[in-house]
Amino acid sequence: MTADTPINPARRDFLKTSALAGGGLVLGFYFDAASGAGKGVAKPGVQAGGHEFRPNAFIRIAPDGKVTLISKQPEIGQGIKTSLPMVIAEELEVDWRDVVIVQGDLDPIYGSQSAGGSRSTPTNYEEFHKLGATARTMLIQAAALTWKLPADELVARDSAVHHLASGKQLSYGKLAPIAAKLPLPPADQVKLKYPQEFRLLGKRIGGVDNPAVVTGKPLFGIDVQLPGLLYATYVKSPAFAGKVVSANLDDIKKLPGVRDAFVIEGTANLKGLLPGVAIVADSTWAAFSARKQLKVEWDAGSVAEQSWQGFTKQAKALFKQPAGEVLRNDGDVETALAKAAQTVETTYRYPFISHASIEPQNATAWVKDGGIEIWAPTQNPEAGQKIVTEVLGIPKDKITLHITRSGGGFGRRLIPDYIIEAAAIAQRVKGPVKLTWTREDDLQHDQYRAGGFHFLRGGLDEAGKLSAWHNHFVTFSHPVYKDGKPVVELGAGANLSGDEFPGRWVPNCRIEHTALECGIPMGPWRAPRSNVLAWVFHSFIDELAHAAAKDPLAFRLELLGDKGFLPGTGEQGIPYDVNRMKHVLHHVAEKAEWGKKAFPRGQGQGIAFHFSHRGYIAQVAEVTVSKDGKLKVDRVVVSTDIGAQIVNLSGAENQVQGSVVDGLGALMFQELDIDKGRIVQSNFGDYPMIRIGDAPTKIEVHFLKTNFPVTGLGEPALPPLAPAVCNAIFAATGIRVRELPLRKTDLSWS
Incomplete structure (x- = not known):
């Protein structure tokens, strides 16, 4: 699909129309339980007046011209309550000032309403375009009937239909009762806008709840x-x-x-x-x-016998034993390591941490x-x-x-x-x-990001190319219930795929894990698993690059190679496009002037990238570390490829900036201790969060528009931050950070 090609609407024979009680057009999705392998999916449709009227349709146009758009996804600070209705409003050609956004309650009419995994945008984007375009088409047809003019002579703009030749116009409010009585237009009459025609998408639009948030009105x-x-x-x-x-x-x-x-x-x-x-x-x-x-x-x-100290002791012993499960086993790792010109061997570890949301x-x-x-x-x-x-x-x-x-x-x-x-x-x-819940409840009865331990070995050939990679991951499992029966499975975010970078890029590669059973509840934490795996892998890749005496950027580009498009990666089966990743790497290096600056000792640059939740992100961090070990992140440059369109520019920038700050806070401070089967920390006094003085001085955000489907941005910009900062710390001081949080490592130098 090129930038000049509109998305074609799907068949619309499942749509139906009727009048809103009191006169008005109501257009929305209805729930088709016969589709989606019995799971039910949301499809465009008209929720009608009279007996068929339901107030949870996505679009309601009243005779007074007010346009109400229903936001079906939960708003958790990611801005979806604003951005998804913007998609409808763009195709509807409604003046944003005429729009009222209402949060939809749980209703099967909407299909899935879960907000997680940065999926809200990609799963709704195209359907919302079709929904808005269908409503616009019906309003134009209503005006054509009223004026007895061909529909192709009319245009919709700013909540009205216009006949440019005569200067006549009719507001949506006046047209809504007429449009509601029309039959559904054939699919070939519903035309989506070309991206270059967008007037709302890509602009900076404030969050619809912002006034209520800053004035303390009840929302939460x-x-x-x-x-x-x-x-x-x-x-x-x-x-x-x-x-x-x-x-x-x-x-x-x-x-x-x-x-x-x-x-x-x-x-x-x-x-x-x-x-x-x-x-x-x-x-x-x-x-x-x-x-x-x-x-x-x-x-x-029995959970009272469990502790972080005990888990750490068990993990160290397990590194020397056969793994519980082999996830990838290509080539002959042991022979490749034995023949390697250089080998690097080390361990990385990170603790359990809490979500610590402001609202308990x-x-x-x-x-x-x-x-x-x-x-x-x-x-x-x-x-x-x-x-x-x-x-x-x-x-x-x-x-x-x-x-x-x-x-x-x-x-x-x-x-x-x-x-x-x-x-x-x-x-x-x-x-x-x-x-x-009290704050103590929230911290001590969370669904935690799982801790983990990684034993890593890497081999370099005589040309300094990575020839062998071994990762033994010691992770955690816990009891869960399925169909009312207890089973033991890996904690959310405690899993690892054999396809995870650099798994498929190294000829001799073994990736394996062993799970420790624990009674600690685990749940998805922003960018699950990617938030820690990116730190481990891109920190160790940086170690290998320096051992090979190669520029860290050049080493990564050589490792990515020319594999092109890799199908079926471990992250929800989403393909991996190597060229897109190389594109963001080149771009971030250019914007950060990688390798073109001379830094004094105590200052340095670090680079990292990660593919997470369909997003391709590369980051360069610039840091200053004082001789007594105090860290200041001076600048973070982020290059982002999340597809063909940024929906809300201010919201997108906010998500990237927030990801950088959130990732830095987790890197620097967050840690939970476990003793006697319980969390030791109880409140922010002993579980410090990042403060404004620790935030990066400057965050530069760059969006690369590419000809790929639009995806979400709540998570993918977080994972590369930690390795980029830690690699910059090494460049500045020669000190490697192999344990989180950062405050456990002495960064002082002389």
């Missing part, structure tokens, strides 16, 4: 208020999945403001309803105050009339609905789930544990109840 789950609302806290075992033996419930029930206190048996499901004690009160303050006087005896079980987990639930109504800041409302059905037995059609804005997600809110806790408490309470 924690803001929910209802008549007669009660407030709850839920206390779980410090050691994961510990059971309640006894609790001083009678004493708690006598405290001021407390309505009830009770034990919930729960299960050992680390992603579900864990055992605990619920306290329900007239206010959050009363619930939290009572909690301080709660005394619980816990049966911690919370949900409000109200059991009534045989069903339940839930308000939750969730990334995965379908999972919340499912777990309520499975645990409480409430049918799906009796569950109403309102999606609130999330005060940060980063993958944490894909797991619905806080939703099922609120729902289970609500089953015991007459009236609505809001569950709020």
Whole structure:
């Protein structure tokens, strides 16, 4: 597809039209359960007035000209509530000032509503174009009928249809009742705009919630208020999945403001309803105050024997033993290493860390009339609905789930544990109840990014080319439940593919892993697995480049070679385009003036790249390290290839800049210790986050438009940051960083 070729709309024989009650056009998606192998997919369609009208259609045009667009994906700070409606508005040719964006609740009419894996844009982009173009076509046809003119003489622009020859125009509001009565136009009459015709996409558009955010208006789950609302806290075992033996419930029930206190048996499901004690009160303050006087005896079980120190000791022993599973075994690694002109051998390790979103987990639930109504800041409302059905037995059609804005997600809110806790408490309470986690709950009962240990060996031939690569990865598994039955599987983000770079690029390559069973819950953390694997691999590649006495950029380009297009990589089966990666590498090197600057000792440049969540990203970091070891990241240059179109330029830049800062914070500070099966850290006092003084002085963001499908940007810009900074530290000081967080390494030099 070239830049001059519009995306052709698919068949539209599944669309239907009808009038909005009161007169108006309502155009949206409907749910086709017969498609998608029984999973159901969203397809463009008209949700109609009268008996067929449903208020969750994506486009509603009222007779007064107001255009309401429904955002179906959860907004977690990635800007999707603004950017996806922009796609509809572009094709609809509506004045953005006439648009009102409304968050859609969970409804099968929308298809999937999960926000994770940077998939919201690529899975909706083309369909949203078709939806807007279909509505525009119908409005033009309505004007053509009104004026008795050929439709091809009319144009839509700024929320109106115009006849340029005569100067006549009709607003969308006046045309909506007429358009709603028209039959669906044939597919060949629905034309998508050419990219060069875009007037909204690619521009800087402020987030639709920005005014409400900065003025403190209620948007988030924690803001929910209802008549007669009660407030709850839920206390779980410090050691994961510990059971309640006894609790001083009678004493708690006598405290001021407390309505009830009770034990919930729960299960050992680390992603579900864990055992605990619920306290329900007239206010959050009363619930939290009572909690301080709660005394619980816990049966911690075998998890109480687990610790990070113990895991580290086990990992060191496992490096010397056969791996549990071989993921890739090409050539003869041992012979290649034995014949290598040079070999490099080392270990890298990183800890468990928390998502630490600003808004602690919370949900409000109200059991009534045989069903339940839930308000939750969730990334995965379908999972919340499912777990309520499975645990409480409430049918799906009796569950109403309102999606609130999330005060940060980063993958944490894909797991619905806080939703099922609120729902289970609500089953015991007459009236609505809001569950709020404390900051300590949020840190000590997270779904953590898994720690890991890598034993690496690399061999270089006489020409300095990488001839052998061996990675033994010691990772973690934990118990999960599938179809109600416990199974043991690798933690989210704790897996590794044999196709991961540089797996398929080295003739003699063995990639293997061994899993340690643990009772620590693990979940996806922004750019799962890529956020740590990029650091490990591109740091070690940098070690090999310097051992070969080659420029780190040239070494990487030589390693990438001319393989072109590699199908079926390990990341969700997404192909790897080597030429796209080389393109961003060349581009970032040019923008950062790689190799053209003379840095004094204590300053240096580092480079890295990574393919993550369909995005091709390369970064160059420039750092200064003082003699006493204080690091300052002076500049980060980012080159990004996420396809043919940037939807919202300000939002896209924000995502890249945020990824850089977030990645740097994880690199520099974040670390959890595990002792006796529990998290040692409890709050930001002993779990420091990045502050403004530690942020890069300058972040330069460059977007390369290429003729490939548009993809997401919430995650792919994060992984290359850590290796780029660590490689720059080596260039500045000669010190290699092989353990995270960075504060564990002495960077002082003389």
